[in-house]
Amino acid sequence: MLAPGRISINGGPPQIVLEAPAIGNYECSHAPAAICAFGQQKPKELVISVFDPAIGKPHEVAKLQKQTTDWAWGLSPDGTSIAAVTFGAADNRIRRNRPPNLWK
Numbered sequence: 001m002l003a004p005g006r007i008s009i010n011g012g013p014p015q016i017v018l019e020a021p022a023i024g025n026y027e028c029s030h031a032p033a034a035i036c037a038f039g040q041q042k043p044k045e046l047v048i049s050v051f052d053p054a055i056g057k058p059h060e061v062a063k064l065q066k067q068t069t070d071w072a073w074g075l076s077p078d079g080t081s082i083a084a085v086t087f088g089a090a091d092n093r094i095r096r097n098r099p100p101n102l103w104k
Helices: none
Strands: 023-026 038-043 046-051 056-065 071-075 082-086 096-097
Touching: 023 071, 023 082, 038 071, 046 082, 056 082
Parallel strands: none
Antiparallel strands: 023 038, 038 046, 046 056, 071 082, 082 096
């Protein structure tokens, strides 16, 4: 189980921000935005959720149907968009998602 954490720039012990099963990737926005996202591979879909790195508490913002190859995705630097692509699939397009509930 992958457990994203944080460490204070002033020192101190690392702190786990959240724990969730099947986390395959996670990314965080750049300051001043404070949002992180992680993907969880489920049998028929990739579920992307976002959370505040200070408190955790994730919520789902996107579900991508399983393809013949895995999804690659990324969070924009300002934390407002998610881009996703599958490589080698018959449909080679980058999909940009601006979930309305990203900052829920």
